[in-house]
Amino acid sequence: MSLSSWPTGSAISFGGDYNPEQWSRDVWDEDVALMRQAGVNLVSVGIFSWGMLEVSEGVFDFAWLDELLDLLHANGIAVDLGTPTASPPAWFFAQYPQARVVAKDGTVQGFGSRGMASPSSPEYRAAAVRIATELAQRYAQHPAVVLWHVHNEYGAPVGEDFSPAAVTAFRVWLQARYGSLDELNAAWGTAFWGQRYTRWEHVGLPHATPSVANPAQRLDFARFSDHQLRACYIAERDAIRAHATQPITTNFMANECPGTDLFAWAREVDVVANDHYLTAADPRGHVGLALAADLTRSVAGGAPWLLMEHSTSAVNWQPRNVAKRAGEMARNSLSHLARGADGILFFQWRASRSGAEKFHSAMLPHAGTDSRVWREVVELGHSLQRLAPVQGSRVHADVAILWDAESFWAQDLEWRPSVDVQHRERVRAYYERLWRDGLTIDFVQPSQDLSGYRLVVAPASYLLRVQDAANLTAFVADGGTLLVSFFSGIVDEHDAVHQGGFLAPLREALGLTVEEFLPLRAGETARVSWTPDGAQAQELPADVWQDDIALDGAQVVGTYLDGPAAGRPAITRNAHGAGSAWYVSTRLDIDALAPVMERVYADARLAPAGLPFDVEVVTRRGADADFVVAINHSAEDVDLALGDGQELLGAAPVSGTLVVPAGSVAVLRTDARRVGGDGQP
Structure with a gap:
C-alpha cells in the first residue's frame, strides 16, 4: 500500500473498535468528544452488527449506521467499515441450520457465540456476499469510510469444519489439486494400512478415527481449511471492490492463529492488519510481541501495516488475565510502531457492560476518564501525533528466520518422535537470542529470495520441499550463512520422508545427514562440549533431543559428552561455496545459544548490538x-x-x-x- 493511500493520510492511525450499538444515542456524542480529546482519528465500525443491519433475510436497516458515520465524519474521525460476517444473526441459522459448523467428533456447533458458520456452506457464502454488497453500495462514497474490514480474525475460533458442505468442497478441492485418484493415492501414500481410494465419493474428512489418521490427508485438510476461509474473504472483498475504491483488509492474528498461512493471506489484502494480545502467562511477553510484529511486517513484504487490535490492559479469555503496569501500554504500542506499524488501534473504544468480553480492557474503561488507563490513552494519542514523521518509513533486517505454516501443520500431527519437540518453542528460542543480541529480524518462507540477508536461521523446518532446500543451498553457496536446528529437512510436501533419508535435501549445504533420531526421556539432560576452532572447551547444557550424525565434509565444533550420542557430533559447521552452514542437533536454551550464535554472527559479518538487558x-x-x-x-x-x-x-x-x-x-x-x-x- 502506498503512502499516499494510507487510510489516515500522513498521520499515524490511532483508535480502535467502536461498537455504539451497545449504547444509547446520547452516549455517542460523549464518545466522539472524548475521541477528539484523545487524538483518535480512525475507528472500526460494524464488525458484529449483522443482526442490526439485516434484521431478517433481505430486509435491511441502515438508519443508525448512516447517523453514526455522519457523526464521526463531522468530528474528523475516519472509519474502517467492517463486514459483520464473523457473527451471522439468529434468523440465519433458523433458516439455514445446515450452515452450522460441525466439530471433528460430529458435534454441531450452536448459536450464541461468534464464527459459527461453515466456511464451505453455500448459504453462508451467499449471505456474506449479500451483506458486503449492500454495505459497499451504500457507503462506498461516504467521506468517513477510508478502509474496509472484512470479517474478523479468520481462523479464530473456527479453523476446521467437518460439516457435509465441507466434505463436498474438500473433494472438489482435491480433484483440482491432484487431477486423478492415482495422483491422490500416491501423494497420500494410501498403500500403507490399505487406504487406497477407487472412487472420489469414498474420500472423506479426517474425522476421529480408531488410530492415527493418514497424516498426508490431515495435512491436505489443513491446506483446504485455510483455503476455504480465504475463499470466503475473497468473495466478500470482490463484492466490495465492485463498488468501492478504498483499500480492503482483514485482521490477522500473526502467530496466534496457526491454521492460517499468513504469507498466502497477505497477497489478498491491500494493507496487512494484525491483532495482538500479550500472553499473560509469559513473563517476557514483550519478546513475543516483538516476534508477532516482525512477523506481521514480514508478511506485509516490509510495507507499513496496521495494528488493528491490542489491549490497553488485561484481556478476558486467558486463565489469569494480568493487567498491564503503568507505561506498559505505551511500550507495547511503540514496539509495534518500531517494527513497521503505521497504525495503533485497540479493542475496544468503550468497555462493554454486557457479553462475553465485559472484563476486557478498553480505551475508555469502566472506571471512566478519572483513571490511569484513560490518562495513558490520551498521552499515547498525543505521542503518536508527535511521531507522524515516522509514517511511511521502513525497517531493514540482515537476519531472517524461516516461517512455513505448512511445515508447522505437518509437525503438529500425531506420532512424531518426541512430544517435547515443538516448533513454537524453537522459533521463540532462536528469535529471543537474536532479539537479546539487538539484531532486527525478518521472517521469510524458504522459497523466497534470500539474497538480501546475511544470516538465515531455520529453527523448525520439518517439512522442506526439495526446491526450497535447493534455494537454501544456493544462498549458502553465494556467501550467506545458514543455521539449521534439529528435526528439519525430514519430509516433503506430502509428509513423506525424503528419499535419501533425514536431512537429505540439505546434505550438500550442511555436509552431513542424520542416520537416526535419539530423543531423550522426559526430564533427561545432556552436555555438549563446545570447541570451535580448537578453542578451550565450554560445556553447554542441552535436553530433549540428539541425532546420530553421519558426516560428509562438515567440521565438528561441538560434541556430546553424554546421552545416547555420547562422543558423537552435536554441532557442526560446513563451508560450502562462499558461505557456511551450521547444524545444531540438540535443544539449547537461550543462554546456551549465546556462544554458538557469536560464532555464527562472525561468519555472517554481524555483531551483537551490546545493549543492556531488556x-x-x-x-x-x-x-x-x-x-x-x-x-x-x-x-x-x-x-x-x-x-x-x-x-x-x-x-x-x-x-x-x-x-x-x-x-x-x-x-x-x-x-x-x-x-x-x-x-x-
Whole structure:
C-alpha cells in the first residue's frame, strides 16, 4: 500500500473498535468528544452488527449506521467499515441450520457465540456476499469510510469444519489439486494400512478415527481449511471492490492463529492488519510481541501495516488475565510502531457492560476518564501525533528466520518422535537470542529470495520441499550463512520422508545427514562440549533431543559428552561455496545459544548490538531521516549512544548519549546515513 493511500493520510492511525450499538444515542456524542480529546482519528465500525443491519433475510436497516458515520465524519474521525460476517444473526441459522459448523467428533456447533458458520456452506457464502454488497453500495462514497474490514480474525475460533458442505468442497478441492485418484493415492501414500481410494465419493474428512489418521490427508485438510476461509474473504472483498475504491483488509492474528498461512493471506489484502494480545502467562511477553510484529511486517513484504487490535490492559479469555503496569501500554504500542506499524488501534473504544468480553480492557474503561488507563490513552494519542514523521518509513533486517505454516501443520500431527519437540518453542528460542543480541529480524518462507540477508536461521523446518532446500543451498553457496536446528529437512510436501533419508535435501549445504533420531526421556539432560576452532572447551547444557550424525565434509565444533550420542557430533559447521552452514542437533536454551550464535554472527559479518538487558532498539528508515526507537523494558535508566538528532517524544536535541528512563520509550530522528532517496539501504 502506498503512502499516499494510507487510510489516515500522513498521520499515524490511532483508535480502535467502536461498537455504539451497545449504547444509547446520547452516549455517542460523549464518545466522539472524548475521541477528539484523545487524538483518535480512525475507528472500526460494524464488525458484529449483522443482526442490526439485516434484521431478517433481505430486509435491511441502515438508519443508525448512516447517523453514526455522519457523526464521526463531522468530528474528523475516519472509519474502517467492517463486514459483520464473523457473527451471522439468529434468523440465519433458523433458516439455514445446515450452515452450522460441525466439530471433528460430529458435534454441531450452536448459536450464541461468534464464527459459527461453515466456511464451505453455500448459504453462508451467499449471505456474506449479500451483506458486503449492500454495505459497499451504500457507503462506498461516504467521506468517513477510508478502509474496509472484512470479517474478523479468520481462523479464530473456527479453523476446521467437518460439516457435509465441507466434505463436498474438500473433494472438489482435491480433484483440482491432484487431477486423478492415482495422483491422490500416491501423494497420500494410501498403500500403507490399505487406504487406497477407487472412487472420489469414498474420500472423506479426517474425522476421529480408531488410530492415527493418514497424516498426508490431515495435512491436505489443513491446506483446504485455510483455503476455504480465504475463499470466503475473497468473495466478500470482490463484492466490495465492485463498488468501492478504498483499500480492503482483514485482521490477522500473526502467530496466534496457526491454521492460517499468513504469507498466502497477505497477497489478498491491500494493507496487512494484525491483532495482538500479550500472553499473560509469559513473563517476557514483550519478546513475543516483538516476534508477532516482525512477523506481521514480514508478511506485509516490509510495507507499513496496521495494528488493528491490542489491549490497553488485561484481556478476558486467558486463565489469569494480568493487567498491564503503568507505561506498559505505551511500550507495547511503540514496539509495534518500531517494527513497521503505521497504525495503533485497540479493542475496544468503550468497555462493554454486557457479553462475553465485559472484563476486557478498553480505551475508555469502566472506571471512566478519572483513571490511569484513560490518562495513558490520551498521552499515547498525543505521542503518536508527535511521531507522524515516522509514517511511511521502513525497517531493514540482515537476519531472517524461516516461517512455513505448512511445515508447522505437518509437525503438529500425531506420532512424531518426541512430544517435547515443538516448533513454537524453537522459533521463540532462536528469535529471543537474536532479539537479546539487538539484531532486527525478518521472517521469510524458504522459497523466497534470500539474497538480501546475511544470516538465515531455520529453527523448525520439518517439512522442506526439495526446491526450497535447493534455494537454501544456493544462498549458502553465494556467501550467506545458514543455521539449521534439529528435526528439519525430514519430509516433503506430502509428509513423506525424503528419499535419501533425514536431512537429505540439505546434505550438500550442511555436509552431513542424520542416520537416526535419539530423543531423550522426559526430564533427561545432556552436555555438549563446545570447541570451535580448537578453542578451550565450554560445556553447554542441552535436553530433549540428539541425532546420530553421519558426516560428509562438515567440521565438528561441538560434541556430546553424554546421552545416547555420547562422543558423537552435536554441532557442526560446513563451508560450502562462499558461505557456511551450521547444524545444531540438540535443544539449547537461550543462554546456551549465546556462544554458538557469536560464532555464527562472525561468519555472517554481524555483531551483537551490546545493549543492556531488556532494552531493544529498532531503526525505521525514511527517505530523508532515520527513526531510532529505543524501548527500555527494564527497571533501570539506560544511557544509549545512538548518535545525534532530535528526540521526538520529548522534543529535545540529542548529542552523543540518549538517556532512556526505566520503562520508557524514546524516538530519535537522525539524518539518513546513506545515499539515495528511496529509504532503503
